[in-house]
Each structure stands twice: as C-alpha cells, then as structure tokens.
Amino acid sequence: MKMKIGIIGYGELGSRLGKRLMQNGYTIYAFDVCESKMQKMPHDKVNPLSTPANVAEKCEVIITCVNDDLAVEQCILGEDGVIHGVKKDTTVIEMTTSTPEMTKNMGRELHKKGVNIIDAPVSRGIPAAEQGTLSILVGGEKETLKNSRSILETLGTDIIHCGELGTGHAVKAINMMMMSCNLLTATETLSLGLKEGLELEKMLDVINVSSGESYMTSHHFPKYVLTETYQSKFSFGLMNKDLKIAIKMAEELEVVSLMGKRSSHLYDLLSSRLPAEEDNMHTVKEIQAWMGGV
Amino acid sequence: MDKSGFKRIGFIGLGVMGSRMCERLLLLENNLFVYDISKEAMDYFYKKGAEVADSPKDISQKCDIILTSLPNHQIVENVVLGTNGMIETISEDKIYIDLSSSTPEMTKKIGKALKEKGVKMIDAPVSRGAGAAREGTLSIMVGGEESTLEECRFILDQLGTDILQTGKLSSGHMLKALNNLMSASNLITAIEGLSMAKKAGVDPEVFTQAINASSGKSHMTTVRFEKYYLPRHFNSNFSLELMNKDLSIALEVARKKAVPMMFSSLTQEIYSIAISQGKGHEDNTRIMEVVEELTELQKNSKETAL
Incomplete structure (x- = not known):
C-alpha cells in the first residue's frame, strides 16, 4: 500500500497537488481553514480532516501550501497545529511561498519532535501543477530530499536542491524579484523605443540575439504583449506579494536591495491603478500609460 | 569608382x-x-x-x-x-x-x-x-x-x-543604446540576486542553475555569469565609461521627450557612483564590485566568493 499524504491548504495549488498524487496511487488526507474547500474534498476523493493536528496524526508525509509565512506558522505551531499531532520520522514538505527565516523556525521546532522538513x-x-511539470526548488537535508524524491517527481520535472533548509524559499523569492525587475526593465526600454518610432517585433528580434535578452523579452513579450493578450495566468497581486517576501528576506539577510526595492516601490505605486487579481502583464500597459502612451 | x-x-x-x-x-x-x-x-x-x-x-x-x-x-x-x-x-x-x-x-x-x-x-x-x-x-x-x-x-x-x-535611420543607434541599458539593468539585478543568494547560503553555481531554469533568467545569468561573474574574471574589454555613455544616450532621449524611466534610471545612478569613484576606465564587469560594496556584501562574502 502506498503512503498516506496529508495536504494542508487545499486551494488553487493544494487541490491540484492532491489530485496529481492521488492519480499516482497515494492516499490523500487534507485540511483547509475554508469550509467550502473542505466540502469540495470528497468530490476529489480526498479525505477531509478537521485540524492540521489530525492530518499530522494520520499521515507519514505532510505537504503544506498555505497563503503566506504567517499561515505556515499558524498551521504548524498554532492551536491544533501539526506539532500537536505529528509522529517521529514524519516528513513535512513546505511548499508555501514563505520566507527562509520562517522555514528555519519551523525546522527548529519540528526537529525537536524528530520530524524532518x-x-x-x-x-x-497551475497548468504545470496539473501536468506534474512544476519546477521545484528544494532546501534541506539531502537524506530528506532523497526520501521525498518520488513524491516530488510526481509533481515536477525540475527538482533543484539549493542547499540547507530555507534555501528553496530564498532562491524562489530572488527569482521572482529578478523576474519583476527584468519585466520593468524590458517594459520601459522597449516602450521608449516605441516612442522613438521603432517597431516592437523588430526590437525583440534584435534584443533576443543580443546582450539585453531576458526571459521577459524572449518569452513574455512575444507571447503576451505582441499578441496583445496580456494573459500570463499570474496575477499582479501575487507578483507584488512575492516581491515583498524578497524585500523582507533581503532585510533579514542584511543585504541592501537596490533594484528589488525599486521594483517593489513601483508595484506599490501601480497597486492604486491595478486590482490584485488583474494579470501581472497589465503592468506593461500601466507603465506605458505613465510614459504618455506608446 | x-x-x-x-x-x-x-x-x-x-x-x-x-x-x-x-x-x-x-x-x-x-x-x-x-x-x-x-x-x-x-x-x-x-x-x-x-x-x-x-x-x-x-x-x-x-x-x-x-x-x-x-x-x-x-x-x-x-x-x-x-x-x-x-x-x-x-x-x-x-x-x-x-x-x-x-x-x-x-x-x-x-x-x-x-x-x-x-x-x-x-x-x-x-x-x-x-x-x-x-x-x-x-x-x-x-x-x-x-x-x-x-x-x-x-x-x-x-x-x-x-x-x-x-x-x-537612427534606429540602429537607438536600439544599441536601449540594448545596453537593458543589459546593464539586468546585470545589476542579477548581481543583486546573486548577493542575496550567497548570503542565504546558496552556492553560486547552484543558484545560477536554478535561475536559468526559471523566469528570472537573462543573457546575464545564462551566458555572462559563467564567463565573468562567477569566476570574477573582470575582463570583458568594455569599459564602465563606455557603458555609461550608452546609458546616457538612451536616457537622454527619454529626458528630451519627458518620458519617465522610473526603474532603469536607477541603473545609471549606480553607474554614476562607479564613475564618481574614478572607475570609469575600468572594465564594465567591475560594476559587480560596486554593487556588492553598495549592498555591503563584499566584506562578508570574501570567504564564500569562488
């Protein structure tokens, strides 16, 4: 019989992970703070449990994918949290976009109970979560990764071990920060070119074989801006949230952020014009509006 | 003829x-x-x-x-x-x-x-x-x-x-300046990311591999990191001053048109710091040291630098 896996946080991501794992023969137990999500579970053939502690009692592996770092703390250390039901040698896989600091704190508490994280x-x-083609950045002991590898390989195709506990979250936050910076750079620069009478497609052709290339110019601009769809299936609000995590992390690491902080500042300014649920690519349009249209 | x-x-x-x-x-x-x-x-x-x-x-x-x-x-x-x-x-x-x-x-x-x-x-x-x-x-x-x-x-x-x-006519000069503005901005971004990763205890090579499989990658991380920045070989044969000249060309066009460049203008401010420190004739890749010094990483990172 295959392993029992608990999922705490049955939202957009958690529910997809649950389905994917179940299709691969795992038995899934789950908890969510939201009642409507609890009711959805039986439809997905997932077993609802009423607290994170109950999930911890039942399962050998626990996946947490909740809202943010504070929600992680709540579901692990809070009242009825994982810590109150967890057995020795359980593995916690923390998939929330959280901070390295919080992850290390959780690690310290869980290690006391003989739990690996x-x-x-x-x-x-989301499409990658459904197809099992996620990119997964892992921090923690090699041995724990080795034991969790078959689960992770069910979910993703690129599993990169970044270092000790917390480094997965660190690299994720840094990547998101770099993505936002490169997007702002590409947007401003290409829009200036448009204002000077250059054509977007021609600019992209040249930039993408030159030193100014980034994933934003080679992938996002051709796919979402040239086509005028502006739908990358990633929201402005999530980008802003990820940026804030990166900035918080930079402060915790005592690195003074230059570009990241400027990007975060611009996202704050844009948030008065863009609703959180709007696609992140609408940033391009808003910046162009600042520039007097193109 | x-x-x-x-x-x-x-x-x-x-x-x-x-x-x-x-x-x-x-x-x-x-x-x-x-x-x-x-x-x-x-x-x-x-x-x-x-x-x-x-x-x-x-x-x-x-x-x-x-x-x-x-x-x-x-x-x-x-x-x-x-x-x-x-x-x-x-x-x-x-x-x-x-x-x-x-x-x-x-x-x-x-x-x-x-x-x-x-x-x-x-x-x-x-x-x-x-x-x-x-x-x-x-x-x-x-x-x-x-x-x-x-x-x-x-x-x-x-x-x-x-x-x-x-x-x-003139689009060659414009796009060259724009390309260099993009590359300089992406570079400072990437170096800032690398600095944070090092401080978080991530090996620079592993960081590069992870970013290059993700959405934050750029020509700077996929090509230039390995060539210049990970081994700290500051020899691209292109000076800080020349890069700054290209940044000025692009930003001057923006200034004359009263077009705000709220993000990339920071790139030139960082280059201005380098030039005011008398580093104009040095290799452009040394902007890495300027960024590290600004972000106060250099003094702590000597032991982790490759």
Whole structure:
C-alpha cells in the first residue's frame, strides 16, 4: 500500500497537488481553514480532516501550501497545529511561498519532535501543477530530499536542491524579484523605443540575439504583449506579494536591495491603478500609460 | 569608382575599433582611403597599402562609400558637418555609414543634411568589442533604407557576422543604446540576486542553475555569469565609461521627450557612483564590485566568493 499524504491548504495549488498524487496511487488526507474547500474534498476523493493536528496524526508525509509565512506558522505551531499531532520520522514538505527565516523556525521546532522538513516552493503555475511539470526548488537535508524524491517527481520535472533548509524559499523569492525587475526593465526600454518610432517585433528580434535578452523579452513579450493578450495566468497581486517576501528576506539577510526595492516601490505605486487579481502583464500597459502612451 | 569598377572606400577614425575594422577592409579588392587626426595611425595603414587623405572632405571627394568610427556624436558632427567636413564635397549617390556609438538625434540631423545632397546614410553601431572587430565577428545594428544596406552589405559582412536590421535611420543607434541599458539593468539585478543568494547560503553555481531554469533568467545569468561573474574574471574589454555613455544616450532621449524611466534610471545612478569613484576606465564587469560594496556584501562574502 502506498503512503498516506496529508495536504494542508487545499486551494488553487493544494487541490491540484492532491489530485496529481492521488492519480499516482497515494492516499490523500487534507485540511483547509475554508469550509467550502473542505466540502469540495470528497468530490476529489480526498479525505477531509478537521485540524492540521489530525492530518499530522494520520499521515507519514505532510505537504503544506498555505497563503503566506504567517499561515505556515499558524498551521504548524498554532492551536491544533501539526506539532500537536505529528509522529517521529514524519516528513513535512513546505511548499508555501514563505520566507527562509520562517522555514528555519519551523525546522527548529519540528526537529525537536524528530520530524524532518524540507522547503520546496514551486513555480510555473497551475497548468504545470496539473501536468506534474512544476519546477521545484528544494532546501534541506539531502537524506530528506532523497526520501521525498518520488513524491516530488510526481509533481515536477525540475527538482533543484539549493542547499540547507530555507534555501528553496530564498532562491524562489530572488527569482521572482529578478523576474519583476527584468519585466520593468524590458517594459520601459522597449516602450521608449516605441516612442522613438521603432517597431516592437523588430526590437525583440534584435534584443533576443543580443546582450539585453531576458526571459521577459524572449518569452513574455512575444507571447503576451505582441499578441496583445496580456494573459500570463499570474496575477499582479501575487507578483507584488512575492516581491515583498524578497524585500523582507533581503532585510533579514542584511543585504541592501537596490533594484528589488525599486521594483517593489513601483508595484506599490501601480497597486492604486491595478486590482490584485488583474494579470501581472497589465503592468506593461500601466507603465506605458505613465510614459504618455506608446 | 576606380578603373576596374570597384567602389572606393573611405574610413575616418583609426582608434581602437576603427583601426581593427580597417584591417579587415584592407582584405577587400576596393581601394581604401583613410583619415585620422593622428598621422602615425595613417602611416601604419599607408605602409599596408591604403591611401592617405588630408581631411574628411578629401575622403568624401575621393570615395564612394565613407565610414566613420569616432568616439562620440560631437566629433561625428564635426567630421561630417564642420569645417573641412564631408558635407563640403560629398555628392549625390554616395553612401555614408556611421559605425560610431552616436546619438539618434545627431544621426537624424546628419541624415537630413546629407539627404539634401542626395547622399544615402545608414547608422551601423557595432558591439562585441575590439577582439570581434579584429576577427570580423562584430554584431552590427543597422538603421536606414534596406536598399542602401544591400549596396554596402559587402563591407558590413567583412566586419561582422550578425547584421541586424533595426528600422529607419537612427534606429540602429537607438536600439544599441536601449540594448545596453537593458543589459546593464539586468546585470545589476542579477548581481543583486546573486548577493542575496550567497548570503542565504546558496552556492553560486547552484543558484545560477536554478535561475536559468526559471523566469528570472537573462543573457546575464545564462551566458555572462559563467564567463565573468562567477569566476570574477573582470575582463570583458568594455569599459564602465563606455557603458555609461550608452546609458546616457538612451536616457537622454527619454529626458528630451519627458518620458519617465522610473526603474532603469536607477541603473545609471549606480553607474554614476562607479564613475564618481574614478572607475570609469575600468572594465564594465567591475560594476559587480560596486554593487556588492553598495549592498555591503563584499566584506562578508570574501570567504564564500569562488
């Protein structure tokens, strides 16, 4: 019989992970703070449990994918949290986009109970979660990763071990920060070119074989801006949230952020014009509006 | 044209880039005329078989296709429109190619003046540095009429491997400046990311691998990291000052149009710090140290640096 896996946080991501794991023969137990999500579980053939502690009692592996670092703390150390039901040698796979600091704190508490933890934040979005093609950045002991590898390989195609506990979250946050910076750079620069009478497609052709290339110019601009769809299936609010995590982390690491902080500042300014649920690519349009249109 | 029907080529500006490009043009069958304010530089090419001219206007009188490779847009203006400049003798159907990193504004101005004389112009700023100029492997961004480009493609093919059409006249200069602004911004971003990763205890090689499998990647992380920044080999043969010049060209266009560049203007502020510290002549890759110093990482990271 295959392993029992508990999922805490049955939202957009958690529910997809649950389905994917079940299709691969695992038995899934789950908890969510939201009642409507609890009711959805039986439809997915997932077994609802009423507290994180109950999930911990039942399962050998626990995946947490909740809202943010504070929600992680709540579901692990809070009242009826994982810590109150967990057995020795359980593995916690922390997939929330959280901070390294919080992850290390959780690690310290869980280790006292003989519980192993790795952080394993994912990227590439919901379609990749459904297809099991996520990119997963892992921090933690090699041995724990080795024991969790078959589960992670069910969920993702690129599993990169970044270092000790917390480094998965660190690299994820840094990547998101870099993505936002490169997006702002590409947007401003290409829009200036448009204002000077250059054509977007021609600019992209040249930039993408030159030193100014980034994933934003080679992938996002052709796919979402040239086509005028502006739908990358990643929201402005999530980008802003990820940026804030990166900035918080930079402060905790005592690194003074230059570009990251400027990007975060611009996202704050844009948030008065863009609703959180709007696609992140609308940033391009808003910046162009600042520039007097193109 | 000479007696055998070959177009005469004139070249003005025999500096670091110009002299290397001129060496490549000596390989063509066309007659080559050179001019530079340094007599020594001209003598060198005289000994190699080129003809020497005594002024820009002498070159434009004798040659069918004239190229310039000059330090900045003011000098380009002097050479073309100034006293003893090309404008005094240049005639209909001749072609002028500006290989310098000039400004789009100057290029438009010169293009307009030359057009009145029936002269065709393309702007063709080059990238990849002196090594590529010597090998004939430059990347050249070309603005101007396609038919003019085709007429002088045999020259550009001798100089570079990537001839990239950018649009109308001046778009070559504009896009080169924009490309460099993008690369500098992406670079500072990437170095900031690397600094944070190191402090978080992530191995730089592993960080690079992870980013290059993710959405934050750029030419800086996929190509330049391994070449310069991970091994800390600060030898790209391109100076901080030259990069700053390109940043200025792009941002000056924005300033004149009153277009805000709220993000990328920070890139030039960081370059200004480097230049005010007297590092202008140093290699552009040393911006890494400037960023590390600003973010207070350097003193803590010596033991972790590769």
